[in-house]
Amino acid sequence: MSILEKKIAADIESYLKEHENKELLRFITCGSVDDGKSTLIGRLLHDSKMIFEDQLAAIKKDSKKSGTTGDEFDLSLLVDGLQSEREQGITIDVAYRYFTTDKRKFIIADTPGHEQYTRNMATGASTADLAIILIDARYGIQTQTKRHSFIAKLLGIKHIVVAVNKMDLIDFSEDVYENIKKEYLSFAKDIELSEDITLIPLSALNGDNVVDVSQKTPWYKGETLLHLLENIEIGSDRDLVHFRLPVQYVNRPNLDFRGYCGTISSGIISVGDNITVLPSKKSSKVKEIVTYDGNLEYAYAQQAITLTLEDEIDISRGDTIVKSDEQPDSANAFDVNIVWMSEEPLLKHKSYLIKRASSVVAGSIKCFYYKTDVNTQEHQSANLLNLNEIGHAQLELETSLAYDPYIKNKAMGSFIIIDRVTNNTVGAGMITQKSQTDSKTKAPEYGEFEIELNALIRKHFPHWEAKEIF
Amino acid sequence: MIDTKRLTHLKQLEAESIHILREVVAEFDNPVMMYSVGKDSAVMLHLALKAFFPAKLPFPLLHVDTGWKFKEMIEFRDKRAKEEGFELLVHTNPEGVEKSINPFVHGSAVHTDIMKTEGLKQALNKYKFDAVFGGARRDEEKSRAKERIYSFRDKNHRWDPKNQRPELWSIYNSRVHKGESIRVFPLSNWTELDIWQYIYLEHIPIVPLYFAKKRPIVQKDGIKIMVDDERVPLEEGEEIKEEMVRFRTLGCYPLTGAVESSATTLPEIIQEMLLTKTSERQGRVIDNDSAGSMEKKKMEGYF
Numbered sequence: 001m002s003i004l005e006k007k008i009a010a011d012i013e014s015y016l017k018e019h020e021n022k023e024l025l026r027f028i029t030c031g032s033v034d035d036g037k038s039t040l041i042g043r044l045l046h047d048s049k050m051i052f053e054d055q056l057a058a059i060k061k062d063s064k065k066s067g068t069t070g071d072e073f074d075l076s077l078l079v080d081g082l083q084s085e086r087e088q089g090i091t092i093d094v095a096y097r098y099f100t101t102d103k104r105k106f107i108i109a110d111t112p113g114h115e116q117y118t119r120n121m122a123t124g125a126s127t128a129d130l131a132i133i134l135i136d137a138r139y140g141i142q143t144q145t146k147r148h149s150f151i152a153k154l155l156g157i158k159h160i161v162v163a164v165n166k167m168d169l170i171d172f173s174e175d176v177y178e179n180i181k182k183e184y185l186s187f188a189k190d191i192e193l194s195e196d197i198t199l200i201p202l203s204a205l206n207g208d209n210v211v212d213v214s215q216k217t218p219w220y221k222g223e224t225l226l227h228l229l230e231n232i233e234i235g236s237d238r239d240l241v242h243f244r245l246p247v248q249y250v251n252r253p254n255l256d257f258r259g260y261c262g263t264i265s266s267g268i269i270s271v272g273d274n275i276t277v278l279p280s281k282k283s284s285k286v287k288e289i290v291t292y293d294g295n296l297e298y299a300y301a302q303q304a305i306t307l308t309l310e311d312e313i314d315i316s317r318g319d320t321i322v323k324s325d326e327q328p329d330s331a332n333a334f335d336v337n338i339v340w341m342s343e344e345p346l347l348k349h350k351s352y353l354i355k356r357a358s359s360v361v362a363g364s365i366k367c368f369y370y371k372t373d374v375n376t377q378e379h380q381s382a383n384l385l386n387l388n389e390i391g392h393a394q395l396e397l398e399t400s401l402a403y404d405p406y407i408k409n410k411a412m413g414s415f416i417i418i419d420r421v422t423n424n425t426v427g428a429g430m431i432t433q434k435s436q437t438d439s440k441t442k443a444p445e446y447g448e449f450e451i452e453l454n455a456l457i458r459k460h461f462p463h464w465e466a467k468e469i470f
Numbered sequence: 471m472i473d474t475k476r477l478t479h480l481k482q483l484e485a486e487s488i489h490i491l492r493e494v495v496a497e498f499d500n501p502v503m504m505y506s507v508g509k510d511s512a513v514m515l516h517l518a519l520k521a522f523f524p525a526k527l528p529f530p531l532l533h534v535d536t537g538w539k540f541k542e543m544i545e546f547r548d549k550r551a552k553e554e555g556f557e558l559l560v561h562t563n564p565e566g567v568e569k570s571i572n573p574f575v576h577g578s579a580v581h582t583d584i585m586k587t588e589g590l591k592q593a594l595n596k597y598k599f600d601a602v603f604g605g606a607r608r609d610e611e612k613s614r615a616k617e618r619i620y621s622f623r624d625k626n627h628r629w630d631p632k633n634q635r636p637e638l639w640s641i642y643n644s645r646v647h648k649g650e651s652i653r654v655f656p657l658s659n660w661t662e663l664d665i666w667q668y669i670y671l672e673h674i675p676i677v678p679l680y681f682a683k684k685r686p687i688v689q690k691d692g693i694k695i696m697v698d699d700e701r702v703p704l705e706e707g708e709e710i711k712e713e714m715v716r717f718r719t720l721g722c723y724p725l726t727g728a729v730e731s732s733a734t735t736l737p738e739i740i741q742e743m744l745l746t747k748t749s750e751r752q753g754r755v756i757d758n759d760s761a762g763s764m765e766k767k768k769m770e771g772y773f
Binding site: 016095240303356358414423 | 475476477478479480481482483484485486488489492493495496519520521522523524525526608609615616631634635636637638639640641643645646647658659661663664667670671737738740741744745
């Protein structure tokens with residue numbers, strides 16, 4: 001019996017108490033089958049005891065049938081899901097795995113590393129707090145390593161872990177590892193990848209530096225992979241300053257109650273706050289923050305709430321509720337990054353449906369600035385986008401939308417593209433800024449002193465309702 | 471330590487599920503919630519009550535009754551409908567009733583196909599639902615790990631693993647042509663432990679069959695079957711014994727194995743689950759047929 005099992009057996013109530021307060025961390029694993037990705041995930045599940053006996057028995061049976069590791073049971077079979085994929089020997093879609101430790105619950109988006117599957121990685125990356133990029137220590141940084149890093153940056157993943165795997169096959173050589181590290185960090189700087197990058201030398205097959213510190217890498221002073229996953233700070237990734245509530249649903253059970261439901265994408269709202277509804281610009285005050293468990297005094301990012309207001313104003317799904325003293329900009333033409341996900345190419349001037357948070361509006365591409373080769377990160381001219389291509393373009397909408405750039409606020413700056421005939425989701429996009437050609441005038445630029453003074457005024461004289469300037 | 475402006479993992483899962491429930495009600499014309507009366511359904515119902523509070527549920531619940539559910543499940547179902555005031559639709563495949571489909575006689579595959587899969591399709595065709603909430607979780611079974619939260623079904627309710635829509639962020643594509651539908655899984659990211667922990671924390675009512683009690687049991691093919699009514703045939707050498715058992719999952723009583731247990735409280739159930747390490751679907755007869763059997767059933771229209 002492990003220590004954990006003893007604890008559970010001895011005092012389940014205190015175990016439950018501890019586990020009530022865990023945090024959730026979502027991460028994505030990028031790499032090909034050959035990098036040992038499935039083995040790494042299998043190792044995390046196995047060493048954190050998330051594999052059940054009957055599943056293990058089934059794997060042992062399957063290992064004999066289709067496994068690639070001979071007599072030993074093949075951890076990768078645990079994660080290679082669908083039957084059709086197992087027959088092909090590759091994972092062909094995003095699969096989600098779950099495991100939990102004393103500290104955190106983890107959701108893994110497991111995505112394949114093959115070139116044609118850029119869309120799968122973008123899908124998995126869209127909800128990830130952190131990316132694990134696998135490198136085979138024997139081969140160092142490959143084209144696919146750069147591709148994975150580029151997509152992680154595009155989707156705005158803030159924390160990057162580079163797992164330098166198969167260290168056992170190069171005798172745990174410090175030199176090889178250090179060279180890979182130097183080369184990777186230099187590449188990361190070139191593409192302006194996240195500031196938070198950690199490299200870990202490990203062996204998924206044998207478990208070195210995955211859960212336990214390896215005796216074979218005395219020169220490595222950093223954390224094990226699991227220790228990092230359990231402890232990395234993600235709470236400060238959230239924006240608690242700029243309040244945004246995309247209205248999802250208007251709840252009207254009777255004539256006396258009109259509640260505006262939605263998930264707060266950023267910021268904090270309190271009873272009594274002055275709010276403005278966009279795009280109508282009508283204002284009111286928060287009367288109540290209603291939940292099934294009782295009314296709240298305040299609510300914050302990620303909570304799903306219902307607001308009632310002091311005044312009866314017309315609000316519908318697709319509107320955004322913000323605080324009156326700090327409002328986002330609106331526009332109908334945006335510079336956007338697009339990942340194209342359909343066999344049918346993305347065409348200029350063709351009308352698509354754009355779904356951003358709870359808004360659905362018609363829109364089309366006015367022009368392409370360039371497309372980026374995911375392997376070389378070079379810009380090329382483009383007239384359309386094919387499946388798995390990534391481009392920078394100008395998107396024009398039929399109506400204007402309150403927005404934030406994707407890097408500042410994921411929910412306010414991300415959208416999917418829907419084909420009007422097939423109804424399929426054909427692309428995904430991220431707003432970088434409003435287009436310069438937008439008919440509205442450009443915002444004035446402020447000096448450092450003006451910005452600081454504005455911040456002080458907003459902090460100490462909130463009742464003046466001064467607008468935030470940047 | 472978690473500060474006051476940070477959600478715990480359960481609160482985050484709760485918020486995400488509520489988001490999905492509201493999104494569906496806002497965008498679809500005729501949604502319905504599958505209600506299997508089990509613990510996952512109990513959690514899904516609880517989340518729906520939260521999502522639309524103070525209103526009553528803005529959609530009906532649908533129970534596909536095979537005629538072989540545990541009696542206690544049916545009692546519990548009707549009691550909950552009365553307490554929460556939701557609209558309950560119950561459908562049983564009339565052809566199956568006419569042919570007296572019997573899992574003891576026709577086997578689990580035929581019974582499941584006719585009474586569950588066909589019964590479900592009949593109900594969906596009858597009411598023309600365009601969105602159907604289900605309580606399935608991705609951690610239940612390998613073929614579920616790749617399931618979308620919005621799972622697209624064609625006019626014949628079939629699931630095509632190669633033709634599923636990409637799903638990014640929390641933006642869901644609700645557009646369907648006439649006759650097509652979406653199965654929606656608000657509990658996708660919950661694990662079995664999350665479900666139990668949430669039931670415990672939120673005091674969610676569940677069917678008493680989950681708790682250990684002395685029950686009449688007969689051993690059939692190594693599986694402990696509860697003698698819930700007089701329809702259980704006794705083969706030679708089989709005898710009914712009173713045993714202290716409980717159920718980890720609930721379905722049709724002839725297809726659901728009981729486990730020996732002394733767990734009579736929620737913490738004891740969770741303790742038992744954490745220490746036994748046998749995944750919960752093992753007690754169900756239908757999954758063990760062949761590799762990828764769940765995948766095949768899903769393509770045919772099973773949940």
